[in-house]
Amino acid sequence: MPEFDFDLFIIGAGSGGVRASRVAASHGARVAIAEDHRVGGTCVIRGCVPKKLLVYAAQFSDDLHDATSFGWDISASTFDWATLRDNVANEVTRLEGLYGQTLANNKVTLFAERASIAEPHIVRLASGKEVTAGTILIATGGWPHVPDFAGREHALTSNEMFHLPELPRRILIAGGGYIANEFSGVFCALGSDVTVINRGDRILRGYDDQIAQRLLQISTEKGIDFLFHTEIQSIEKLADASLRVHLTSGDPIDVDSVLVAAGRVPNTTGLGLAEAGVKLDAHGAVIVDDQWQTSVDSIFAVGDVTDRVQLTPVAIREGHAFADNRFGGKNIRVDYSNIPSAVFSNPPIGAVGLTEAEAREQGLDVQIYTSDFRAMKNAFVGNSERALYKMIVDGATDKVVGLHMIGPESPEILQAAAIAVKAGLTKADFDATIALHPSMAEELVLMK
Structure with missing residues (x-):
């Protein structure tokens, strides 16, 4: 037996x-x-x-x-x-x-x-x-994770957002990470008034700062309100079933739903x-x-x-x-370097490798190449929203050590580009590749 x-x-x-x-x-x-x-x-x-x-x-x-x-x-x-x-x-x-x-x-x-x-x-x-x-x-x-505050039972987490009985007319989202930015983009596009609060001074810590700032700019232009250096102090349920959110700074905000996206x-x-x-x-x-x-x-x-x-x-x-x-009977190790990631915000972000700050902290000879452009579709419809592609290169080896993108279909484009970064290809390898025109992806081999 x-x-x-x-x-x-x-x-x-x-x-x-x-x-x-x-x-x-x-x-x-x-x-x-x-x-x-x-x-x-x-x-x-x-x-x-x-x-x-x-x-x-x-x-x-x-x-x-x-x-x-x-x-x-x-x-x-x-x-x-x-x-x-x-x-x-x-x-x-x-x-x-x-x-x-x-x-x-x-x-x-x-x-x-x-x-x-x-x-x-x-x-x-x-x-x-x-x-x-x-x-x-x-x-x-x-x-x-939901912080401890009075009225926390009235807050929702990402677990419950797919089961809302109706679309909230007003929603407050607490957090600055990928979950907060993804849901803020979704509900804004679907017609909700969205307010995002964050206890820090920036969104998307861990992502390249220039890319995160571009998302903040675009999200603000779309109508999302951002309040920094503030947290939820308490949530009060009103007689009409709406919620009054008291903050650690500023005036209370009345909303229909509160999403706490304070990490996992x-x-x-x-x-x-x-x-x-x-x-x-x-x-x-x-x-x-x-x-x-x-x-x-x-x-x-x-x-x-x-x-x-x-x-x-x-x-x-x-x-x-x-x-x-x-x-x-095998002996496999998982390589945790150069793992690609995405934020399905509006517009989405794709990233792999070192950010500019991380590369400088490692003492690399950092060289930055960018392409800041308006996608053909956006130009045609008169939309001023601009995509940004950013390449981090170690000048000592010409090796591409980081690639960061914000713009339409960035995660789809980034997956293939991540193979090149993982393989240790150089900026010269990217430059030697003929562009696929007209496409947004061609900017990867045209960056200056």
């Missing part, structure tokens, strides 16, 4: 956990996975996938406005939030089914309930049942990790080595729960490598 019920038990059926389960099963491991919400995790159920669908919907606002210049009569166009909301929910359900099918096809046992660690080789399910496993993988991801924290509460001997950092993240092993030999962790890089593709890559190494 086998020593354990399963070779691998995974807690959390998000992108990283599902990938790890499939790969481990392909190596012959007996795998189980527990999920107390819905299979698919943050990205599929309440994150990047449904949010990207809202972004597409928001883009139609600009497209419909511009259509008249291209000969289209769209005078009868209207928008219905309920239709969008329900269609997005249906698509999420479809994708959830596909993830569940992946588990079933790979003979992975699914426990649709909460799980925690009782001992280094024992998982306790919410039903009270205990299951043994040779290896346990924590893949529970992250969770929105590792989802480790109640998992029994510390009790099992698993070391956590000061923020509750699981501490792992380069093989994703924790301080307990039989327990591993991948994805946002480790708070290394909070990106779905990173969790997938980690889950895949973990399973290959643990059950396939």
